[in-house]
Amino acid sequence: MAVDVATQAPPAVPRRPTPNAWGRRLLTAAVLGWFALLILVPTLALVRGAFSGGLAPFWQALSSPDALRAFRLTIGITLVATALNTVFGLAFAVVLVRHRFWGKTLADGLVDLPFAVSPIIAGLMLVILYGPQGWIGRWLESAGVRVVYAWPGMALATAFVTLPFVVREVVPVLREFGVEQEEVSYTLGAGRWTTFWRVTLPSVRWGLAYGVTLTVARSLGEFGALLVVSGNILGRTQTATLYVHDGIESFNTEGAYAASVLLAGVSFVLLIGMETLRKRVEARERPE
Amino acid sequence: MAVAEPKGRSLVRGASRPAGGLLLRSASLSYLGVMVLLPLVALGYESTLPGTAAFLKALSDPFARHALWLTFVTAAAMVVINAVTGTATAWVLVRYPFPGKGFVNALIDLPFAVPTVVTGLMLVALYGPTSVLGAFLDRNGWGIIYQKPGIILALLFVTYPFVVRSVQPVLLEMDRAEEEAAVTLGASPFTVFRRITLPTLWPAILTGTALSFSRALGEFGSVVMVAGNRPLETKTGPMYIFGEIESGNRHGAMVVSVVLLACSLGVLVVLNRLQRRGGEPGHGR
Numbered sequence: 001m002a003v004d005v006a007t008q009a010p011p012a013v014p015r016r017p018t019p020n021a022w023g024r025r026l027l028t029a030a031v032l033g034w035f036a037l038l039i040l041v042p043t044l045a046l047v048r049g050a051f052s053g054g055l056a057p058f059w060q061a062l063s064s065p066d067a068l069r070a071f072r073l074t075i076g077i078t079l080v081a082t083a084l085n086t087v088f089g090l091a092f093a094v095v096l097v098r099h100r101f102w103g104k105t106l107a108d109g110l111v112d113l114p115f116a117v118s119p120i121i122a123g124l125m126l127v128i129l130y131g132p133q134g135w136i137g138r139w140l141e142s143a144g145v146r147v148v149y150a151w152p153g154m155a156l157a158t159a160f161v162t163l164p165f166v167v168r169e170v171v172p173v174l175r176e177f178g179v180e181q182e183e184v185s186y187t188l189g190a191g192r193w194t195t196f197w198r199v200t201l202p203s204v205r206w207g208l209a210y211g212v213t214l215t216v217a218r219s220l221g222e223f224g225a226l227l228v229v230s231g232n233i234l235g236r237t238q239t240a241t242l243y244v245h246d247g248i249e250s251f252n253t254e255g256a257y258a259a260s261v262l263l264a265g266v267s268f269v270l271l272i273g274m275e276t277l278r279k280r281v282e283a284r285e286r287p288e
Numbered sequence: 289m290a291v292a293e294p295k296g297r298s299l300v301r302g303a304s305r306p307a308g309g310l311l312l313r314s315a316s317l318s319y320l321g322v323m324v325l326l327p328l329v330a331l332g333y334e335s336t337l338p339g340t341a342a343f344l345k346a347l348s349d350p351f352a353r354h355a356l357w358l359t360f361v362t363a364a365a366m367v368v369i370n371a372v373t374g375t376a377t378a379w380v381l382v383r384y385p386f387p388g389k390g391f392v393n394a395l396i397d398l399p400f401a402v403p404t405v406v407t408g409l410m411l412v413a414l415y416g417p418t419s420v421l422g423a424f425l426d427r428n429g430w431g432i433i434y435q436k437p438g439i440i441l442a443l444l445f446v447t448y449p450f451v452v453r454s455v456q457p458v459l460l461e462m463d464r465a466e467e468e469a470a471v472t473l474g475a476s477p478f479t480v481f482r483r484i485t486l487p488t489l490w491p492a493i494l495t496g497t498a499l500s501f502s503r504a505l506g507e508f509g510s511v512v513m514v515a516g517n518r519p520l521e522t523k524t525g526p527m528y529i530f531g532e533i534e535s536g537n538r539h540g541a542m543v544v545s546v547v548l549l550a551c552s553l554g555v556l557v558v559l560n561r562l563q564r565r566g567g568e569p570g571h572g573r
Binding site: 023024027028030031032034035038039040041042043045046048049088091092094095099101107110111112113114115116117118119120121122123124125126127128129134135156159160163192214217220221222223224227228241244245248256257260263264267268270271272274275 | 308309315317319324325326330334376379380384386394395397398399400404407409410411412414441445448477503506512513525529530542545553556
């Protein structure tokens with residue numbers, strides 16, 4: 001603060017730093033206090049709760065067969081949902097920016113819809129469609145395919161909830177990038193596929209990576225939709241977040257705390273990744 | 289090459305590349321249709337299938353009405369607090385230098401990354417009856433967990449980044465000449481903020497609060513951990529929906545879902561309209 005006043009205030013405008021300085025300090029302290037109270041202290045309380053018995057019980061809780069199965073299922077579902085949404089999100093972003101077609105505004109609005117839908121409602125929608133008596137589930141059931149109360153339904157629910165991320169992150173980058181370089185590529189005789197791989201994809205890579213990171217983070221943490229869709233069959237359809245929830249309900253608090261700390265740790269790492277990627281995206285959007 | 293050039297130019301338009309472009313478009317639109325539109329239609333159709341009378345009857349259920357009321361009241365309380373604290377946070381982050389700024393700035397997004405159940409457990413760990421702080425608060429009649437303040441606290445945590453992240457870029461790009469002129473003319477810092485800064489920030493604050501309100505209407509994971517699930521006391525709309533699905537009253541669940549969904553969509557649509565009228569570039573348009 002002292003540096004700021006010394007280097008900037010005198011040449012700029014005749015400001016009066018003295019009455020402001022206390023206001024500044026007070027406001028900064030208030031904001032930091034609020035931030036600590038809301039975000040930091042609860043995080044520390046969680047970590048403290050998880051390690052209250054030392055490291056050994058923490059590891060023991062995490063390496064229990066139920067916990068391992070839950071994390072394995074979470075990883076599997078995350079992989080499926082992320083793969084689906086990366087491929088289709090990228091395709092849809094290209095369609096949305098480059099193509100002109102009837103109903104484009106509607107399609108554009110529909111992409112954002114999952115953000116407005118409560119996870120519980122998302123789960124309910126999928127049960128209506130794919131449940132044993134559902135619109136589509138009825139036919140799948142007679143063909144011997146189980147969607148709801150099994151992992152395909154959970155992957156579907158996760159894909160629904162995370163659908164907008166890749167599209168929303170790629171669209172602005174793609175629009176900013178323009179068509180000139182692609183035109184050059186076509187003029188030089190490259191095919192559409194080559195142009196996509198060599199020109200379009202590299203230009204949107206940071207936006208895409210950012211969208212994928214958001215998708216992964218949200219997939220790992222999805223809970224409400226999975227709770228409705230999974231039926232929560234122990235050891236079969238229990239994901240990491242469901243494991244945390246059930247741990248609290250059934251007084252397996254050590255397990256719940258340990259799994260929570262691991263989930264929070266992973267999301268923290270992803271967050272740092274996001275920060276790095278966002279800087280890259282912003283640098284690309286504003287070349288100067 | 290001379291032949292290829294005009295062809296190459298026309299290739300840029302999707303319409304004149306029928307086969308590949310059409311395939312790409314129909315594949316991605318079908319994905320969107322199956323994943324988003326179909327579930328929405330299914331919910332709307334099934335909820336109104338038994339008729340309007342049944343719809344209204346399910347909605348007049350006292351438990352359903354209380355759950356919806358609680359959702360709106362807690363979301364409104366959260367929005368008021370978040371508008372103030374979010375704007376203040378963005379302000380401090382942009383205007384004032386302080387040690388550890390990069391750290392705080394990066395952690396603002398933590399609520400978006402942390403799973404909602406974990407958020408709930410964090411709050412239980414801190415304010416729950418087994419913690420020192422929670423026990424102290426309980427003794428003095430200031431119970432947070434399993435009470436309404438716990439719900440508001442969970443919503444505050446989950447939606448904290450929205451206002452900060454919409455106000456921050458506006459503050460960064462704002463031209464400070466007007467503020468400086470006001471200062472030279474003798475205006476107090478508060479007057480400058482009220483008369484010059486706030487009118488510029490207002491649309492961004494509105495965007496952030498609308499997004500957090502819409503999100504709060506549907507929040508489940510964190511709220512279910514801290515609310516204690518008592519009907520007519522701490523049961524919110526999404527919790528009511530889940531309870532009705534579990535107990536087999538699917539129609540009741542669908543009706544409340546339609547109402548909640550219509551409200552949170554309505555907020556976003558109004559926001560979108562306002563943004564376009566204000567000349568602000570709509571996201572992804």
